[in-house]
Amino acid sequence: TSSTPPDAVGAWREAIAARGARFIDAPLCPSQNRELARRPVPEAAAALNAGARAAWSGNLCFFAGGDAADIAAARPVLDLLGVQTHHVGLSGAGKLVKLLHNAINLTALAAIAETMVVARRSGLDVAVVVEALTTSLADSAMLRTQGRDFIARQHFPRGLFPLHYSVKDLGYALDCARAVGVTPGVTMASHALFSRAAQSTYGDYYNPAIY
Secondary structure, eight states: OOOOOGGGHHHHHHHHHTTTOOOOBOOEEEOOOTTTOOSOOOGGGTTSOHHHHHHHHTOEEEEEESOHHHHHHHHHHHHHHEEEEEEEESTTHHHHHHHHHHHHHHHHHHHHHHHHHHHHHTTOOHHHHHHHHTTSTTOOHHIIIIIIIIITTTOOOBTSSBHHHHHHHHHHHHHHHHHTTOOOHHHHHHHHHHHHHHTSTTTTBBGGGGO
């Protein structure tokens, strides 16, 4: 699946309510809570990206939008699939928070890729630089996953979250920002970078291919 705009939730909620069922929107991501995300990762998932490893092991984090009673009713399933569920607002709020999450991560990924190009062209070993930075204030989940596992290895498989999905999600994030009167300069710059990269031969490859 892939992220959709928050306003898409209304029609789904109405259609499901007409059938007498409950509805919440609960996009997910890999939990970064090291105290909670301790469920073992199956061997079959070890070579996958962080999101897939978290899904296989049940170490997910959910951004839930909807009525409190509906989210409470869904808790047994959410707790089985993940280790944290955050009730972030009414229906559509989960979608919005997920897009904000993606915008933060994608702008970070663009900065990591750009700086690692500088490191490589300066004659440095990118893997060594990434490892050093993970011990510093520059450390982040994106540096430890996209930077270390993919950019440093120059490994950009097809079938994972591709560059053109990144363009889509940044576009949705821009729409959400503009709808509330915000001009998001950093997100706009990242959207332009990913758009150019997606038009290359790497458009269908995993998004660290922006490197």
